[in-house]
Amino acid sequence: MAREASQTVAVIGAGIIGLCAALEIQRCGHRVVLIEPEEPGGRQAASYGNGTWLSPASIMPISVPGLWRKVPGFLLDPTGPFVIRWRDLPGLAGWLLRFILAGRSWAQIEACVAARYPLCKDTVTDHAALAGEAGVPQLIRREGLIFVYRDRTEFLTEAREWEMRAALGVRFSLIEEDELRRLLPQLGAAYRFGARLDDGGQVADPGAYCRALAELALHRGATRVTARATGFTITSGRLRAVETDRGPVACDRAVIAAGIGSRDLARQAGDAVPLISERGYHVVIPDPGVELAAGLMPSDGKMGVVSTPQGLRLAGQVELASVSTPPDWRRADILLGFARAMFPALAERFEGAEIDRWMGHRPSTPDGLPCIGAASACPDVVHAFGHAHTGLIQAPATAKLVAALIDGRIPPFDPSPYSAKRFG
Ligand SMILES: Cc1cc2nc3c(=O)[nH]c(=O)nc-3n(C[C@H](O)[C@H](O)[C@H](O)COP(=O)(O)OP(=O)(O)OC[C@H]3O[C@@H](n4cnc5c(N)ncnc54)[C@H](O)[C@@H]3O)c2cc1C
Numbered sequence: 466m467a468r469e470a471s472q473t474v475a476v477i478g479a480g481i482i483g484l485c486a487a488l489e490i491q492r493c494g495h496r497v498v499l500i501e502p503e504e505p506g507g508r509q510a511a512s513y514g515n516g517t518w519l520s521p522a523s524i525m526p527i528s529v530p531g532l533w534r535k536v537p538g539f540l541l542d543p544t545g546p547f548v549i550r551w552r553d554l555p556g557l558a559g560w561l562l563r564f565i566l567a568g569r570s571w572a573q574i575e576a577c578v579a580a581r582y583p584l585c586k587d588t589v590t591d592h593a594a595l596a597g598e599a600g601v602p603q604l605i606r607r608e609g610l611i612f613v614y615r616d617r618t619e620f621l622t623e624a625r626e627w628e629m630r631a632a633l634g635v636r637f638s639l640i641e642e643d644e645l646r647r648l649l650p651q652l653g654a655a656y657r658f659g660a661r662l663d664d665g666g667q668v669a670d671p672g673a674y675c676r677a678l679a680e681l682a683l684h685r686g687a688t689r690v691t692a693r694a695t696g697f698t699i700t701s702g703r704l705r706a707v708e709t710d711r712g713p714v715a716c717d718r719a720v721i722a723a724g725i726g727s728r729d730l731a732r733q734a735g736d737a738v739p740l741i742s743e744r745g746y747h748v749v750i751p752d753p754g755v756e757l758a759a760g761l762m763p764s765d766g767k768m769g770v771v772s773t774p775q776g777l778r779l780a781g782q783v784e785l786a787s788v789s790t791p792p793d794w795r796r797a798d799i800l801l802g803f804a805r806a807m808f809p810a811l812a813e814r815f816e817g818a819e820i821d822r823w824m825g826h827r828p829s830t831p832d833g834l835p836c837i838g839a840a841s842a843c844p845d846v847v848h849a850f851g852h853a854h855t856g857l858i859q860a861p862a863t864a865k866l867v868a869a870l871i872d873g874r875i876p877p878f879d880p881s882p883y884s885a886k887r888f889g
Pocket of ligand 1: 477478479480481482483500501502503504505506507509510511512513514515516517518519692693694695722723724725726727744745746747769780781782825826827828849850851852853854855856857858859
């Protein structure tokens with residue numbers, strides 16, 4: 466592969482994926498134009514309100530064998546951790562079918578896990594380096610992450626998952642009840658067992674982190690266009706400009722990193738990617754009276770429970786619904802219910818608190834892998850979207866792949882599993 470001379474690269478979207486890509490592209494000596502209609506990492510972005518988890522062990526896709534049996538329950542129980550809005554079902558059915566088919570055998574899961582691991586494994590080290598460069602090293606916490614269970618028997622129901630992690634070399638330690646009480650004195654007595662990811666971490670405040678990365682990119686010479694990208698001008702097979710609602714932005718290359726806004730842009734670049742929103746929610750309880758020793762994930766709620774500078778954040782829930790359907794704030798209240806159940810001694814304190822409720826869009830493909838790679842209509846356009854539940858984790862490795870593709874270098878690992886062409 467021949468290295469490219471200095472190019473002007475338009476990065477569409479300033480969430481965590483676009484920002485990490487921008488910095489990596491600059492590192493290769495190219496000029497960056499950031500196209501984003503809102504504040505980088507603002508409330509509109511999934512990168513603002515997520516569970517903050519940086520887990521090298523986030524290798525499992527959501528769709529696993531046997532999931533199809535649970536679909537009727539997802540349709541019927543409006544308070545479960547995974548719900549499908551009836552009125553949006555016709556538009557989601559095709560995606561849902563592909564989602565179930567993608568996880569119908571353990572051989573498929575193993576292939577998916579093998580493709581996810583290179584995107585996850587160095588997340589904490591890479592984010593720590595970026596945060597250092599951006600002057601905000603304190604935003605990356607490296608205290609590990611703890612999965613909490615009712616008991617060892619419940620942990621063993623996930624033994625296959627943990628065996629896959631161990632086989633890849635992910636380090637974890639098991640925590641018996643006494644140790645769990647010592648580490649997390651306010652955790653309710655219902656949780657009596659834990660598995661600690663020793664190399665896990667957290668972004669203390671993802672919104673502030675995105676702002677710091679955007680400032681760093683600007684400081685290093687990026688320009689900012691406050692506009693919404695609407696399409697591409699491609700002539701004789703080469704990209705000439707990104708079209709926006711404020712006019713064209715001339716460039717040699719473009720990166721589609723617009724989160725849930727990427728689907729329409731990808732289609733214009735020749736790829737019909739089945740991308741939907743797995744909507745998620747968070748609540749933040751200010752002054753909660755507890756500072757967690759590490760980020761938690763309770764086995765029954767599967768949400769991130771983390772201490773942030775703004776308070777105790779619980780982020781999770783999966784709601785399949787169209788992007789424009791109004792939020793269902795009962796889902797945020799379910800998270801609050803978990804906060805009370807996990808920290809019973811503090812439940813009263815939570816009652817009077819002024820809770821911040823947020824809903825955001827996980828940009829999700831049906832097979833648990835993002836789209837990274839050259840677009841079909843023009844290789845000057847590079848996809849970088851579809852990271853679903855793990856975009857914060859996978860952003861630095863995605864950025865390295867994108868920069869290598871733009872720079873004409875051999876990528877640091879095989880990008881073929883992430884090609885948009887897998888969707889035909
Ligand atoms: C409740 C919840 C919990 C989560 N927990 C975690 C976690 O613990 N760890 C983890 O790794 N991941 C987690 N995630 C997932 C993670 O947040 C996302 O995968 C990630 O933020 C996606 O980043 P992104 O940059 O692709 O998209 P976004 O952060 O959504 O950013 C996209 C940006 O593109 C802009 N944009 C959109 N359309 C256009 C356009 N046409 N032109 C220009 N700009 C445009 C938007 O304004 C936005 O700023 C969670 C998500 C949710 C919802």
